[in-house]
Amino acid sequence: MESSGTALSCMPAAFLLLHLGLISSMVHQNEFQTGLVGGDVTLNCTGILPDSQLPRDSVVSWKYSDTLLWRMEKDRRVWRRPTFITGRSDIKMQYKQLKLWNLNLSDAGIYTCEYGTHKVRTSLHIVKLTISSDGHFLQNEAPELNLTQNSPSPLPNLSITLFDNNNKRVTPELQSKSRQEYIVNLKKLETMDSGTWVCQVHSDSPLINQDISFAVKVLGFQNPVLERKYATVDSTVILSWRLNSQKIKWNKGFTGRLNWKKQESAKSHELLDFNVTAQGQLHETKKSNDLFFEIPESKPESSIEVKLPKVHFNHSGQYQCQLEYKGRHAQSKIELVVMKVSANPAGPLSRGANVTLTCQVSGPLAPGAFLRWERVNGTKMDTKNSKQREVKLEVNISAAGLWSCHLIEDSDKKISFHYRVEEASVWINNVIIGASIGGSLLAFALGCLCITSGVSWQRRRQRAKRMAQARQHLLENKTCQCQHRLKK
Structure with missing residues (x-):
């Protein structure tokens, strides 16, 4: 009696297990996948046998929501491509994987692979990242990033982390945010920021860890934004601006011009203009005769240069090179500072007489800069300094010899002018x-x-x-x- 009771009690349990097994065999398998706009993705028909091991009467199909995309029955394959993936999809036959490329935001949705009683449902989440100006910028421009997402399920809350071309983390400024669209602003760019950046997108539910690479090209000058160059009267000076267009492979045309003005508030004179083709060829045209200068024939690649063969004191001032690309501008200035020296009275120094030596620069000088008169091989008594940023220094002397005027900035002699005072008393x-x-x-x-x-x-x-x-x-x-x- 006990044994029959035991057998009867086991029957409902066995029936329940069988019933659960049948139910589980019909349960859908759910997967989640992320794709990028413009990229490609491969959706798996998980658990299916290789093509060579499938029974000949197997039926396999792919659907988008309730729309049939592809079906294979008794070795007969039929495509039912809807217009939204025409020319952008294919089946990898060995494991019946669905490959999509050149993705759009609208491609997000539920893709289902069915074979027999088995169904694999893949939720495809699409992310789109765009960068302003198609990633082409001039110096000191601030890019704007736009991140958009689309999903068949409720949109997740994304966190965004940026890394620059040196893999250093960048903290962007969040301009606006919604579940569908995120807009962030980056810092002002310099030429050294050119390269490949990475936008890291993360979500906990559903789990998303997506790295999106994007290119940044910053066209500009390899010179500092403001550079000072020093010269003495009658010397030869070459002013040069080095462009980085070849270095970053800037394959777009742009134009520019070179202007000169005596001082900030003075009238500007255009010295030359230039254009650079998408192939990197530079063409320059001289525009002004107000200032005697030459355009050197031989110079470094991707450089704008002018040569002043004999500098005058009034050649000093601001030389500004300006780039223009799609209505935007970037510029770099060279401040030319010229030094001259004079004596009063001029000529040989008579015994017992004095002469006033005057050293003057066109200015303005940098903070901390000053002028110094000194007699070569003289004593400390033969030295005189100006006040900081004074552009003129006079010294009364009674000793002949070689005198030098120096412009000193940060303990560095930027330029020197030597003046010899002859002794007149010997001849008399x-x-x-x-x-x-x-x-x-x-x-x-x-x-x-x-x-x-x-x-x-x-x-x-x-x-x-x-x-x-x-x-x-x-x-x-x-x-x-x-x-x-x-x-x-």
């Missing part, structure tokens, strides 16, 4: 001494001539007296040379 004294000696020698020669002329003894005596007087005169003038000859 030689003239005076020479005249004195010449007159005495002339008197001595006349006396000697008279002695040898055969005149009378009386005359000789008189002439001897005059010679004694001449000798006395020579002694008074301390003319050693004449005294030596008289003794002979």
Whole structure:
């Protein structure tokens, strides 16, 4: 009795297990997958046998929602492609995988693979990332990123993390946010920001960890935004702006111009304009004769250069190179500072006299910069400094020699102008001494001539007296040379 009771009690349990097994075999298998707009994705028909092992009477189909996409029955394959994936889908036959490419936001939805009583439902989530200006920027422009998502289920709350071209994390400014669209602003870009950036998209439910790469190209100058160049009057100067278009492979055309003005508030003069083709060829056109300059024939690739063969003091000022691309502008300036030196009075320095040396720069100078006069191989007493940022320095001197004016910035001599002061007193004294000696020698020669002329003894005596007087005169003038000859 106990054994039959046990057997009867097991029957309902066995029936329940069988029933549960039948139900489980018909339960749908759910999967989740993320795709990117413009990219591709492969949806799996999970659990299906390889094509070579499937029975010949197997029926396999793919559906989008309730729309039939593809069906295979008794080795007969039928496509029912709706227009939204025409030309953008295919079946990988071995495992009946559905491949989609060139994805759109509208491709999001439920894709179902059916074979026998088995169904695999894949929820396809689509994300679209766009960057303003198609990723092409000029210096100091701030890009805008737009992240949009589409899903058949409720839209998840996404978190966005950005990494720059050096894989350093960047904190963007969130401009607006909704479950469907996120807009963020980046910092102002510099030329060194060119490269591949990564946008990391994350969600906990459903689990999304998607890295989206995008290219950033920043067209601009490899020079600093503001650069100072120093020159002395009559020297040769070359001003150069190096573009990075070849380095970043900027395959789009752009234009630009070079302007000069004496100072910030002065009228601007266009010196030249240029254009660069998508193939990187540079064409320049000279526009102005207000300033004498040359365009060097030989120069580094992707460089704008002008040559000033003989700098004048009024050539100083701001030289601004400006790029133009699709109505946007980027610029770089070179501030040319010119130094000149003068003396008052000009010419050789007489003994006991003074001269004023003046050193002047066209300015303005950088903070902390100053001028210095010093005598080469002189003492500290021969040195004079200006106040900071003064553009003119005078020094009164009484010593001849080589004097130098320096423009010093951050303990660095940016430029020096050497001026030699000649000694005038040496030449003047030689003239005076020479005249004195010449007159005495002339008197001595006349006396000697008279002695040898055969005149009378009386005359000789008189002439001897005059010679004694001449000798006395020579002694008074301390003319050693004449005294030596008289003794002979």
